[in-house]
Amino acid sequence: MQALVLRQLTKIYKNGIKALQGIDLDVPQGDFFALLGPNGAGKTTAIGIVTSLVTKTSGTVEVFGHDLDRELEVAKSCIGVVPQEVNFNQFESVETIVVNQAGFYGIPRRLARQRAETYLKELQLWDRRHSTARSLSGGMKRRLMIARALMHKPELLILDEPTAGVDIEVRRSMWEFLRHLNAEGTTIILTTHYLEEAESLCRHVAIIDRGRIIERDSMANVLRKLQTETFVFNVRAALAAPPRIDGFPAKLGDDHTLEVEVAKGQSLNDIFAALSAQGIEVDSMRNKVNRLEELFIRLVDAGGRAEGAAK
């Protein structure tokens, strides 16, 4: 069973911008799926269409087999959405917001209050249930939107940048919460700019750029496509110039950091041996960027160059 099926989904805004250019996408039930792309790539438009906040130009959307054009209400009942921007009434209390949202999905008030207690406690908002939403911190507002999206127990949860502007500790606890939800059977689609987040949480990934899907595979397969990685070596003594390491392009970041490109199949031992032979002592080593980030940048750059050449 597919949780979400998009076919030839197209969106052209009134100002002529082609936000989506016929994308096809399948998200299986139970998946933890990352939808990645640079700003303006079309991620939020795609989510907007699935959640009925944006009108599509053409194409079809199915949520758990329910076509959005023919069974809109049923399809909507299956979806919970956490938008990128805060979109609750800032003057209402935390508890009122989540209980009312449950009501809009037909959940009786008594049951809604029970669920509100469950989710607000799980997301550490119970103590603030009587506070007006505007008095919450940024992280609390994000968690409130997650609690609100879960009130009708959706089978598909869509999160658009859920951890943007959230500190590391809260982000980690939100990851744990989302992992737990997914383990219980909720299909999750996530957009994020923190690629470490996508790599850590998601099993499948699609990369969207300029309104087109340019990559769609399992996270493991996508990462396998990464041909080279850049490693940063922190060296003890200052270097005046990058040392020569056969087969490894190297450059200096500053006089104590050396950046070395390592291709798939090459061994890091060769680098250490070459540095050791030249009397260079290494204090520490790390990836320059997250692996997914490296691949993402390359794919998007390649897409941009191809488009430029076509023009």
Added chain:
Amino acid sequence: MSGTPSRTRTDWTGFSTILIRETGRIVRIWGQTILPPAVTSTLYFVIFGSLIGRRVGQVGGHGYMQFIAPGLIMMSVIQNSYGNVVSSFFGAKFGKHIEELLVSPLPNWLIVLGYVMGGVIRGFLVGTVVTIVSLFFTRLGVAHPFAIVAAAVLTSLVFALGGFINAMFAKNFDQISWFPTFVLTPLTYLGGVFYSITMLPTWAFRASHLNPILYMVSAFRYGFLNTSDVDLRLAFGIMIAAAAGMFALAVILMNRGAGIRD
């Protein structure tokens, strides 16, 4: 979703949630919703009723204060049913929390009805408050209770729908104040609230019949005073037609996503 409640039950829960939220808003900001009409109507009764009214004498066989009381009640119903929906819906649009409803499975016609009934509730609450205020100044009999209720409900429906449609088109706060200032208030003041149109010269008498508010005020006044400036069947016909037409328009606009969906 856990369990599968029937569509009707789900819709009813959603609709009643909108009503609870709208009523909660009216009560939460009572200083902006309930109090001002009570103060304004008191001033109208003091100035137009007690001070000027004494010199006017009888209108349509009734004391001036008694004559204007139904008009003032209806004026407050019109302004508040309109004002409630236009500010609540535009506020939801502006603050983006209209999205809470747009992503939900509630059908559009029920969202319209929920907001509109919120306006009707405020119209009813304010109308009741102004009626109580009027009783401090004049005696107000009830000649035709059905006419009173029907005229008040239909009028508040029409203007609540007007507020909804205005809010859908409005792109900024200026655009939600334009209609009440330049259309609603003049039509209300010229709709026979403070005078009987039989007192007007012929051209103005005829022109007044183009004003829909005249029919609403007259039908409402008939319920209290058993006197009307217009044909009541025509008055109720206009109100029913306006409510039905505007509801259909509001639902069409919602379906198209005018001003709320990209």
